[in-house]
Amino acid sequence: MYIRKILLLVVLLGLLIGGVFAYKVYDAVFSPNTKFNNEEAYVYIPTGATIEDVLGLLDPLLVNTKSFVHIAERKGYTSNIKGGKYAIKKGMSNNDIVNSLRSRNIPVKVSFNNQETLADLAGRISSQIEPDSLALLSVLNDQGFYDANGFSPDTKIAMYIPNSYEFFWNTSAEKFRERMLKEYNRFWSDERKAKAKTLGLSVNEVVSLASIVHKETAKVDERPRVAGVYLNRLRRNIKLQADPTVIFALKKHTGNFDTVIKRVLYKDLEIDSPYNTYKYPGIPPGPITMPDISAIEAVLNPEKHDYYYFVANVENFGYHKFAKTLAQHNRNKAQYVRWIESQNINR
Known part of the structure; x- marks a missing residue:
């Protein structure tokens, strides 16, 4: 009888210890382990990160990092860490967190507008995905890639069509460039x-002309009319005489694209540059900015009219006054010159 009591006690003690152990295991695996109040938080895990790097990112979010590490080791995560953007939802258990970090890399929306240079583009993109601006610029400046895909040093920025795209945050600079080429080829359908x-x-000429249209007017509804003016001039072998191309030529000459030029002076028109459309006929050798899609579509679908000239409309700012004859244009221009001089805009 005494031995039976001892055995029963041992069994009960074993069950108690097993129960405590099972509870601790269950608690470590399945109990909530977050301490933030928002519905979810995001962590950006760098490429090549170690478990120590991950813990540094998770520490502000977790109640117990030790229990997380234990489960992460048991599930093999510590030896298979992947870079990317991951969501940690309020009330997640260690098991849920590890599962999220292992396989639920969340895409990010990457967008850019009409950048004038690849350096500008690199800076814009580096704020949205993992590679820094220097890594991006090194890849974006690789002329060998452009040569292999039909882009010259002057036309290579045409490959980048401003829009919003989905990328994984840990996309490399090379993968970003490859994706932009695919998007360019997809955009330039047989119909376009x-x-x-x-x-x-040519396609490059359309983009170059669209870049001028883009710079001339920010009004999307006016762009087909502006495009029509330039196409009319091209058909009659009249120089485009577009002020934005002169501004670009001046910036390219100095190498300072941060220069702000609000007014083109007569002396500026003498700059000897293939981008100076007052001096050289036809379309410049490349885009003066990355035109957005509306500007490209404006060139491909121009308004049909008999206008050959336009100037800023000081009675309706943002828009322009269009003219069919030089005499009419000079009257419109005189009004604009009077206004700009009244504003003391000298440069």
């Missing part, structure tokens, strides 16, 4: 290429 051919323009 056929429209360009009908206009007598």
Whole structure:
């Protein structure tokens, strides 16, 4: 009887210890282990991160990092850490957190507008994905890549079409560039290429002309009319005489694209640059900025009219006054010159 009591006591003690152990295991695996109040938090894990790096990112979010490490080791995460953006939801257990970090890399939306240079683009993109601006710029400046894909030093920025795209945060600089080429090829469908051919323009010429249209007017609804003016001038072999191209030529000459030029002076028109459309006929050798899609579409689908001139409309700022004759244009221009001089805009 005494031995039976001892055995029963041992069994009960074993069950108690087992129960405590099972509870601790269950608690470590399945109990909530977050301490933030928002519905979810995001962590950005760098490429090549160690478990110590991950813990540094998770420490402000977790109640117990030791229990997380234990489960992470048991599930093999500590030896298979992947970079990316991951969501940690309020009330997640260690098991849920590890599962999220192992396989639920969340895409980020990457967007850019009309950047004038690849350096500007690199800076813009580096704030949205993992590679820094220097790494991006090194890849974006690799002329060998552009040569292999039909872009010259002057036309390579045409490959980057301003828009919003989904990327994984840990996308490399090389993968970003490759994706932009794919998006460029996808954008330039057979239909768009056929429209360009009908206009007598190459794809690069369309983008270059669109970049001028983009700079001339920020009003999307006016861009087809502006495009029509330039196409009319091209058909009659009239120089484009676009002020934005002179501004670009001046910036390119000095190498300072941060220069702000609000007014083009007569002396500026003498700069000897293929981008100076007051001096050289036709379309410049490359885009003066990355035109957005609306500007490209404006060139491909221009408004048909008999206008050959336009100038800023000081009675309706942002828009322009269009003219069919030089005499009419000079009257419109005189009004603009009077206004700009009244504003003391000398440069």
